[in-house]
Amino acid sequence: MTKVIRNGTVVTADRTWKADVLMQHGKIVAIGSNLHGDHEFDATGCYVMPGGIDPHTHLEMPFMGTYSADDFESGTRAALSGGTTMVVDFCLPAPQQSLLEALQMWDNKTSKAACDYSFHMAITWWGKQVFDEMATVVDRGITSFKHFMAYKGALMVDDDEMYSSFQRCADLGALPLVHAENGDVVAALSQKLRAAGNNGPEGHAYSRPPEVEGEATNRAIMIADMAGVPLYVVHVSCEQSHEAIRRARQKGMRVFGEPLIQHLTLDETEYFNKDWDHAARRVMSPPFRSKWHQDSLWAGLQAGSLQVVATDHCSFTTKQKRNGVGDFTKIPNGTGGLEDRLPVLWTRGVNTGRLTMNEFVAVTSTNIAKILNMYPKKGAIVEGADADIVVWDPKRKKTISAKKQQSVIDYNVFEGVEVTGLPRFVFSRGERSIEEAEVKAKVGHGEFVAREPNAAVNRALSTWKEISAPRKVERTGIPATGV
Ligand SMILES: NC(=O)NCCC(=O)O
Ligand SMILES: [Zn+2]
Ligand SMILES: [Zn+2]
Numbered sequence: 001m002t003k004v005i006r007n008g009t010v011v012t013a014d015r016t017w018k019a020d021v022l023m024q025h026g027k028i029v030a031i032g033s034n035l036h037g038d039h040e041f042d043a044t045g046c047y048v049m050p051g052g053i054d055p056h057t058h059l060e061m062p063f064m065g066t067y068s069a070d071d072f073e074s075g076t077r078a079a080l081s082g083g084t085t086m087v088v089d090f091c092l093p094a095p096q097q098s099l100l101e102a103l104q105m106w107d108n109k110t111s112k113a114a115c116d117y118s119f120h121m122a123i124t125w126w127g128k129q130v131f132d133e134m135a136t137v138v139d140r141g142i143t144s145f146k147h148f149m150a151y152k153g154a155l156m157v158d159d160d161e162m163y164s165s166f167q168r169c170a171d172l173g174a175l176p177l178v179h180a181e182n183g184d185v186v187a188a189l190s191q192k193l194r195a196a197g198n199n200g201p202e203g204h205a206y207s208r209p210p211e212v213e214g215e216a217t218n219r220a221i222m223i224a225d226m227a228g229v230p231l232y233v234v235h236v237s238c239e240q241s242h243e244a245i246r247r248a249r250q251k252g253m254r255v256f257g258e259p260l261i262q263h264l265t266l267d268e269t270e271y272f273n274k275d276w277d278h279a280a281r282r283v284m285s286p287p288f289r290s291k292w293h294q295d296s297l298w299a300g301l302q303a304g305s306l307q308v309v310a311t312d313h314c315s316f317t318t319k320q321k322r323n324g325v326g327d328f329t330k331i332p333n334g335t336g337g338l339e340d341r342l343p344v345l346w347t348r349g350v351n352t353g354r355l356t357m358n359e360f361v362a363v364t365s366t367n368i369a370k371i372l373n374m375y376p377k378k379g380a381i382v383e384g385a386d387a388d389i390v391v392w393d394p395k396r397k398k399t400i401s402a403k404k405q406q407s408v409i410d411y412n413v414f415e416g417v418e419v420t421g422l423p424r425f426v427f428s429r430g431e432r433s434i435e436e437a438e439v440k441a442k443v444g445h446g447e448f449v450a451r452e453p454n455a456a457v458n459r460a461l462s463t464w465k466e467i468s469a470p471r472k473v474e475r476t477g478i479p480a481t482g483v
Contacts, residue, residue, distance in 0.1 A: 001038045002029075003430060005391055008043025011357045012050065012381050013366035021048055023387040026429035030383060041432070043391045046424050047357060050365040050379050051085025051388035052342050055120075055372065056234055056258065056310035059089050060109050063314070064332040065323065069409050070315045073112035073443060075338060078313075078406035080433045080441045082339035083423040084364075085388035086116045086378055086449065087313075090146055092155065095125045099133040103140070113446030115428045116388070118372070120177060122146040126161035134168050141450020143174045144232070144372060149216045150181035150285060159223060166227035170462065173454030175371070176224060177232045180216035180241060181208060181286060190329050201279035202271040203328040205287035213286050214240025221248045221255050228465035230254035230457045232371060235312050237263040237286040239296035246305040254457050256371055257306040259297040261341045264309065265348050266413060267291055280321040281411050283331045284312070298354050307367040309345055311337035315409045336407050340400055340414045342390070346421035350394075373455035387430035396422040396436070406439070 005021045010031065020035035021028060057079075060071040070078065072089075079087055093102035099121055106119060121137050123130060123145050134145065147162050148155040157165070162178075169176045190207040193199075198206065217233055221244055224231035236242055236257040245257040268290055270282040282288060300306030314334025324331030337344075342364055349355035355363070369379025376385050397420045398404075402412040426434035433441035 003039045003041065004035045004037035005041050005043050005048055005389065005425070006035070008046045008048040008391060010381050011047040011361055013358055013362040016357065021381065021389065023427065023430040026387055028381060028383055028385050028387050031381065041391065041425055043424065045393065045395065047392040047394065048381065049361050049390050049392055050381055051390045051426060051428070052083050052364045053086045053088070053368050053379060054079060054084050054311050054313065054338060054341060055088040055308060055368045056312045057087045057089045057338065058312070058314035058334065059087070061090070061092065061314060063334070064330070066316065066320050066332055068314045068334060069317050069320065070313065070336070070407050071112070072110045072117070072446070073114070074406060074408045075313065076114040076117070076446055077439060077441055078339040080115050080426050080428060081406045081439060083342040083390035083392065083426055084115070084338060085390070085426065085428050086118070087338070088118045088120060088372065090122055091119045091142070092122045093124050099130060099137055103137065103142070110446065110448070112443045114433065114441035114443055115446045116386070116449050117446055118142070118374070118449040118451060120144040120146045122148065122155065123157060123161070123165045124148070124155050126157065126164055131168055134172060134174070138172045138174055138453050141448070143451045143453045144177055145169055145174055146177040146179070146234070148179045149220065150179055150183040150186055152183040152187040156183040159219070162220070163223050163227060166224050166229050170227050170229035173458045175230055175232055175455070175458070177234055178216070178220040179235065180213055180220050180233055182212040182216045185212050194327065194329070199327055201276065201283050201328050201331060204283045204331060205268055205271045208285060208287050210238035210240040210289065210293065213238055214244055217241040218244040221245070221253060224255070225253050228462060230256070230461055232256045232258065234258050234310070235260050235263070235286060236297065236306060238289050238293040242296050242300050242306060246300070249305055254461050256308065257300065258308040258310050259300065259306055260310055260312050261337050261344050262311070262335055262413060263288060264294055264297050265344055267294065276325065277318050277321065280324060280331050281318060282335060282413055283321070283328070283333055284314070284335045285333045301355060301359065301363055307363065307371065309341065309363045311341050313338040315407055317409050318411060335413050336409060337413070339406055340412070343419035343422050344414060344417060347419040351420060371455070373451050374449055378449065387427050389427045390423050391425040392421060393424040394421045396420070396424065398422060
């Protein structure tokens, strides 16, 4: 059976042109004029783009004494509703737990996924077992390893562990990721704030000033450079962190930066809201920043010093957030955004002229497909690619509201935001999953996407590091010791 998207304008990261797109067996099989198929979908007035890829989600994640509320069923349904056709989630081994055992646990969560998914593996402790198991993890198609520089006493790793793991990533052709915040300073500031009676949600923001992020970002970049491996910095929220990335890239270092749609559009004033629930619902790490930092992030997307817009979707209900009444350090960290990333970025980015349509595709899909070495299977409209496609209606409007969202939580941090630009159709490997507000996604349709190690950037960097490695100087006529 063939399906064809007719009369649309194809928009990719580098081109815009009028064409029909023919799909068969989950793949794109032809792109051209006057194509016909068994089923035809009208894209008149719409843009036909690669489906969004969200490389940063936490679905049903055990965290801070509870579990994030959206699982692979509601999370991937939310993703598809907003035009995202693939998510990359984080497998988090408990300290001392085998990576492979944790992977089995994460595999068990995914049976209801409605769109494709992959994993990053977190390195939460270090030892010979982790060193050995990283190779097996890579063999299973998981080629990116996350390091938390924050969450002291829980997920955090120190510099020694991070350097060891980064070197192992270099050897395996894998990509290290970092949550860059100085966890020691955050812990000390939190303690000081609480001792002074500053225990509300705004204390969370005070405990994580931009400097803790800038310092950690710079440290991770330098450690990665010394280990000879590229680096991906998740949830870049501020100029200090962006500046470190920008500077490193200017020096030729292979560093990628990922701002979130939340940090691009929501600011720190949310934490000063008199309503405790309102403020706590927005507690995440790093916290929302000022407009000045937001401008830096937008500029980074425009200049190419930041490459990917993600969500870090990690949703908690109001009831869960209330675990932190009287102590902000117990408010589960995280916010949602999977359904809203594309519409909000289009509205605030493309409709305002901050981003071109092609840049929109690049930062929501194509760049991360390349960084994670799954391009052009994902992130592309080319023959042979997976038919993960969003037919984007730039005129469709809605006002974001928790009442109508797919996420299971009882609020939405974008509540009341009016968006112009929404999917008309979303296809997941050729399956029509969304038709405007109607969800047709099939539970369990999603498949794991295995990725190869040794992406082009890894290969180039290891070649360069090999050529420029310190070498012993061979000498003749060396004087005798002490003579
Ligand atoms: N970001 C956040 O606050 N929660 C999810 C876990 C993480 O990415 O740090
Ligand atoms: Zn994080
Ligand atoms: Zn995260």
